[in-house]
Amino acid sequence: MIPVPPSQQPPVRSIADTPWWKRWWRRLPPSRQDRFATLGPLLAVLLFLSAIVVAIAYLRYEELEREREAVTRDVEYAQQRLRLRLLERQEQLMRLARDIGDKAIGPTEFQFQAESLVSQFPELLAISWVDNRRNVIATYASPSAPTRMLRLPGDTLAPDETDGSFDLARDLRQPIYSRPLGDDPRSASLMLQVPLTEQGRFAGTVMGEYVVDGLLRFGIPPEVMARYAVALVDDRQRVLAGNLQSTDAVLPFLPWSTQPQEHEVPVSPIGNSLVLKAQAYRTSLDTVGSGFFWVIGALSALTVWMLLGTWRHTRRRVQAQQALVAETNFRRAMENSMLTGMRALDMQGRITYVNPAFCSMTGWTEAELVGRTAPFPYWPEQDQDLLAARLEDELTGRSMPGGFEVRVRRRDGSIFDARMYVSPLIDPRGHQTGWMTSMTDITEPKRIREELSASYERFTTVLESLDSAVSVAPLGSDEMLFANRLYRQWFGPRGQGHRHLVELCGSQPAPAPDDGDAVDAFAGMPTDALTDAGPENAEVFVEELDRWLEVRTRYLTWVDGRLAQMAIASDITPRRRAEEQAAHQAERAQTASRLITMGEMASSVAHELNQPLTAISNYCNGMISRVKDQRINQDELLAALDKTARQAQRAGQVIQRIRAFVKKSEPNPMPSDVAQMVSNAIELADIELRRQQVRLTPYVAARLPRLVVDPILIEQVLINLLKNAGEAIQHAARPPGQRFIELRVGPRRLAEQDVVEFSVRDSGKGVPADMIERIYEAFYSTKSEGMGIGLKLCRSIVESHHGRMQVENIYNGEEVAGCCFSFWIPVHAKLRIEGPSTGAQAASLSDTERAR
Known part of the structure; x- marks a missing residue:
């Protein structure tokens, strides 16, 4: 080896140069090191999750602050709109008071202007002229006003009826609003007292009465109503109009917080007795914030689970071994407790295994059966040949998949019926080692x-x-x-x-298709x-x-x-033929009824047609004269021709409507527009009502659903009820101010179904109490010219459309002030038409009358 110069050798570090935490780590045993190695990542995950929670809470707090500012701004805007509407009504009443003080108008003109204001502004229900002695000089109330607002000239107001507002207006000589009046918060009302002065003296007040619910519906902007739950509450915190959500105390900084924001302000110029309160809707949770929070939490939990999973792996292996032993013992116990007999044969037909149930059925013990070959001791002697053939089929694999029935002999010699099923016995390596047979006692099921x-x-x-x-x-x-x-x-x-x-x-x-892969049409049926x-x-x-x-x-x-x-x-052919004959008779009665109705209205219809025909004649004569004198230019001629065409069209529409009404036709249920049916009925009935000097006021709700009905039959019912109402008012000899009919059409919810209700209210003398139970009876009439089947067929038409019809008197105290006929039609109902006949059995209308 080539020696390394000392200058190039790595420095030797002593134990004292090693950091203390490394020395401490090396002194720990391996089990303790594993534990601390697991706690480190766990601590990091918890710190990360805490940081995410703090960040989401801060963002949530800022969002709530923005929502609170938006609620305050919108509620104050709604307060201003409501204040402007109240001030406009106040100015109109003050102008009316000035006209009275200047003697520019009298009681009759006052009532006309009051009727105009009440009809134009729905929140204003009644206007009264009260003198300085609290006597009512003139008044007008909306038809929908409650009974306590209905006053007559000459009535005297009680001191507690105005809640002190009359006295304040007299003392202060300025408009005064009362506190909300009425025992029922949902029908509360307000009074506005506008003082009258004549030559500097107090001469009474002009009293306007508002409904609180109308102030909310017509004074609050629709965009505010769409975003908030708005209500008007009094000084006792009673909800007078609208509704508010219940607010539960929650922590606003949590991502799943749904606490709504709310704000309230007093309604000016009414004062603190009426407060406008709004509450923001929360239609959905903060999906992004909550989702982000739970995703981070789930990922953190997954990380913790993966760290702990390694820790538990070794212990689970030991538990798996223990479970395997328990499972083996459990399967053995389950096999011994079975009621079905089990028998195993090897490939040569020798018995290798029987369970306790098989031994209990046959009476032989396991030691006596294991190792035996055919013939077996439980075979009856007379069936041994048959059973031997079955055993041969079993060993060769030719046994029936559905099993087969055999007779089995017990050890005591008794015989019972059994059903046996055979299947191959496969070892863990996939090789067949024999045949497994199950045996069930079917003696009792066979019996x-x-x-x-x-x-x-x-x-x-x-x-x-x-x-x-x-x-x-x-x-x-x-x-x-x-x-x-x-x-x-x-x-x-x-x-x-x-x-x-x-x-x-x-x-x-519908049956399932023949394709085997298709889904069964009856799968999952209960x-x-x-x-x-x-x-x-x-x-x-x-x-x-x-x-x-x-x-x-x-x-x-x-x-x-x-x-x-x-x-x-x-x-049921004979019965159906009788019903068809009765249906044809009813169909002819229906057409005759409409013809009779048109005959009774003939004079009114003739007068209605005479006006446009006279106008056409006058226009034509005028044009002929001016053309002969050459005193007409092209524009004037076109204008006169246009007016002539409109009058001819008007006459044609009246004739077309009458032809459609009296035309004989089969019931034809179709999706029909409610407003159009009401308009058609009013067009015909109004001719007769104008002749009788009766005012008809229709109220038809917007966006009504379409009904599957025969429109001609429904129009016929409406015309009959309107005509009866006009005749009732004519017979009662009401004064001109009380000769009115109110037709209301709107949706309702009855008996868990959606219906459209039609009601006709009149100001006649009502139906006598002794006639209410009989007015629907056939041939019962109080008119000398009546046939007595009008209301009977009216109700039949309504019931054929799965609806109901009823009548009730309208009372003003103990006096009968009118009558109300009403009926309703289900939204999803269809006209009942049975058989191939014209369906007149569904009901037809004939003589139109009402028992008064």
Whole structure:
């Protein structure tokens, strides 16, 4: 070797030059070193996770601060909008008060202007002119105002009715708002007292009454309502309008925090008695922050798990060995406790193993059976040849996969029936070492099967004598499991007739395709639920038999466990023919009803048509005269022709609407627009109502769903109810201010289904109490010219659309102030039309009347 110069040799480090922590590490035993080596990465992971939590909490805190500022800004903006709306109404009432003080208007003009304001601004329900003695000079209230706001000229306001606002307005001579009034917070109202002065003296007030819920719905901007849960609360923290989410105290710095932000301000100029409170919606969690937090946590947990996994590896190997011994003992115990007998044969047919269950069945012990060859001691003497042939088939692999039945002799000489299954015995290296046979005692199941067979024979005898066709078939198959005599007489022995009946009923699921790789169409079907389900009834017409059949179907589990369907078909042809004849009679009554209705309205319709026809005649005569005198230019001629065309179009629309109404047609259910049906009915009924000097006020909700109905029938019901309401008001001889009808159409939720409700309210004398129970009876009428079937057929039409109709009187105290007929139609219902007839049985409307 070439010696290395001393200058190039590495310096020799002494023990004193080694760092202290290395010396301490080397002195530790290996087990302790492994433990500390595991704790180091664990500590680093925990520190990293802590840093992530702090960072996410800080970002979350900043986000909450931004949300709080946004809520405060939007609530103050909503307060300003509501304040401006209140000030506008206040200015309008002050102008009205000035006109009264200047004697520019009287009670009649005041009522007209009050009606205009109430109709224009929904939150304003009533306006009253009150003198200095609290006497009501003139007033007007919205039709939707509560009873406590309905006042009449000459009424006197109680001191507690104004909550002191009348006295404050008298003393301060300036507009005063009252505190929220009403026992029910959801129907609370506000009063605004605007003082009246005549020559410097207090002469009373103009009192406006607001509904708090209307202030919220029409005074708060829609964009604020969309972002926040907004409510108006009083000084007692009662929610008067709107709704707020419940807030639970949570830590706002956690990434999964969902605490909403809220802010409240008093409503000016009302004051602290009414507070606007808003709460921000939190429609979703902070997905990014929470997801990032949980991903880091999951990765940290995974790292810890991997570090601990190595630590547990050695201990698991010891536990696996112990588990293997326990598993072997468990399998041995399970094998000894089996009730099925097990027998193993080698390739030469010698018994090599039997379990305790096999010994218990035959009565011989394991020592007596192991090593024996055929004939075995448990073979009956008379069956030895048969059993020897079966054993030969078993040893050569020709045994049946489904097993076979044999008779077995016990040691005491008794015989029992058994079923044996044979399978190859394969060792761990994949080589066959013999045959494994399992044996089950089937003596009792065989006896039960024989009894079931006898019961089936009795059952078949009963069904063969029925006068209804009974058939049972598996789902999606033409195979016939059972068919009685009448079914075979009608459809033959095959299953096409059964499947045709089921398809006509509409209760047959689509069968699975023939492709073996395709998914079974019946996979996952709830067999138990279908078995327990009640029967389904349907009436169908079978062209091959020229018969009407009532078919009842239900699902059942067949004796072999398959899901099957039973169909029972009864001949109802005579009954259907009688129903069709009655339906034709009802259809003719329907057309006659509409003709009678148009006949009663003939004078009003003639007057309605006379106006446009007269206008057309005047326009034409005027144009002829001016053309002859050459005093008309082209623009004036075109304008006159345009007016003439509009009047002709108006007359044509009236005639077309009448033709469509009285035209004889079959019920035609279709997706129909509710607003269009209401408009068509009003167009015809309003002609008669204008003649009777009755004001019709319709209220139709926006965005109503389309109904699957016959629009002509529904329009006929509405026209009948509106015409009856007008006749009731005419008969009651109401003054002009009280001759009104209110038609309301809107959505409702009844009995867990969505419906559209139609209600017609009038101001007549109502229905007498002794007639309410009989007004729907056929041929019951209080009119000398009535047929007495109008309301009966009205209700029939509604019920044919799966709806309901009802009537109730409207009371003002103890006095009857009118009547309300209402009916509703389900959104997803269809018109019931049975049979091939025109479907007039669904209901038709004839004489239109109401028992008053």
